[in-house]
Amino acid sequence: MQAAIQVDDFHAYPDAQGRFGNFGGVFMPETLMPPLQELTAAYHQLREDPGFIAEFERDLKHYVGRPSPIYHAERLSRETGGAQILLKREDLNHTGAHKINNTIGQALVARRMGKRRIIAETGAGQHGVATATVCARFGLQCVVYMGAVDIERQKINVYRMKLLGAEVVPVVSGSQTLKDALNEAMRDWVTNVADTFYIIGTVAGPHPYPMMVRDFNAVVGREARAQMLAQFGRLPHVLTACVGGGSNAIGLFHAFLNDPEVAIVGAEAAGEGMASGRHAASLSAGRPGVLHGNRTYVLCDDHGQIIETHSISAGLDYPGVGPEHAFLKDSGRASYVGVTDEEAMSAFHLLARTEGILAALESSHAVAQAIKLAREMPKDQLILCNLSGRGDKDVHTIAAREGIAL
């Protein structure tokens, strides 16, 4: 393990090569290098283009319904008996999760680049739904790759995508989950590179995706920072969010990275427990490697083969993580801890009964972490937790786990 890196400005990353310290980069087959460079050039222009920014912000306001509120979960906080838990309500966005922030942004980029065919991968189906949604709105062809295992556990989202006019392609290779859906989407892209735009759903993949997806989700943290100052007159003591690939987490964290007084904790999926080996905690239990186009922490064996992961939540079931999180971990700016399936389930129920909110199983990991943190903190301190998605899609999974047939 290397010593913590000294970082003066966290907003200066990535560098021109797409690197966050030792992580990130572009590790891709040659066929995709020219389109990636074309995308990088186009995106660098667009992110400074006032017309593009205005178009994006208009859609976030009128189509997504932003800003999303910060809600003080008073009954949950009282029940927990410690610090005050505040929820950034990304679950209230159109389509029910933070994912739409990114898909709107990338669909606008695709349109500006003249690409009419969109492909995406999805785990829980939230990114797939968010992609299908923007494709319907912009009149773009949409193909979503989804692991066969995930299709089985996320039937409602599969049907939602079809209702929105997308083609959902089951992926039966490998572990048949998110990583394999990503592999298959890349194979599609390498084959149809001339007319196809790949909307990656998380802050992973080759540069410029980790930067671009972060930028589009960073609205979450920018809003939250201003809302904290307006509603509470101060920044939170701690931020927490769930981390699979890490898009909702980086979205919340980014605006606060240069506020050293704000502690940052990411909640990874510890599945059946870290000791069981059946988890998806790449940062807590993985090692630096190269997966899906970037260097980051990965879960792999001694031969470098990527390991099949486990989480009750399909959206966290990924053996890598965005390179910026790897950088935040090694620099000491953020810490990452595991939350088990059981803990996430308990948090789901507690939030439902105390606040009347059904959280996504992914987000329930963040709520569980917020509860753990709150218990160790005084009542006058504030924890801001990203409630990244709503739980309607998970009702079947939860019922099945509890032996209830719907």
Place this chain on the structure above:
Amino acid sequence: MSARIEKRFAELRARQRKGLIPFITAGDPLPDATVAIMHALVDEGADLIELGVPYSDPVADGPTIQHSSERAIARGVGIEKILGWVREFRERDAQTPIVLMGYLNPLEIYGYRRFASEARDAGVDGVLLVDLPVEESATIAELREAGLSQVFLVAPTTTEQRLAAIREQAQGFIYYVSFAGITGADQLDPVAVRQRVELIKQGSDIPVAVGFGVRDAASAVAVAERADAVVIGSALVAQIAKSTDSEAALAAVGGFLAPIRTALDSKSGPERRAAL
């Protein structure tokens, strides 16, 4: 840079012979048969061998090589075993160059320094890492320092600017990916391939091998017109995969490779020179 690869292409040019480069996944279908299969490949006319290092997430590969990799991984095939097979192969064959082809993560985890010295000592001549573009080639500086050639891919999408950078860094030969797609797909366009190979060769002496989508004698001959060598992967892997024992695997190699060798040779040599 590997002397063995340079020498081999110099010999091919001197003999006006088209190079034949078979790809097999190390350890598939039977780990014990790999070395025997490598010798059989040479006996049937292979000029260089691409030995696939299996990886769990091969994003540029079609189903044939994906499944082949999965089978090898299930049998515990990793770099250590593969280097052992190369060492064993070298006991009887000191001439045929061997290029390990695969993805970066198995090497990253093995450790580049350790891999560089062990691979060189085992008799490996070069590496072709599908997800290591020219921009990131410093990643394997230790391999180059140890004398292993870095073979680069060029694709139909590669711009002239990138091509110049690749030519600058390429060692041994350039592997031209004949179409934008995954290995084993059926999208070959010989005319387009010929034009691209000519472009790659402009102002450069480096040999060019063409791969992806070459499946039989006819397609091999079609893409070999301007290229120095052809690579045959998925179609061969599919043949070997049907074998249940070593003998059957060796027979499959012979039956598959021999007609391709014959067809390539009929298009090479003085006859071909006269035609030009």
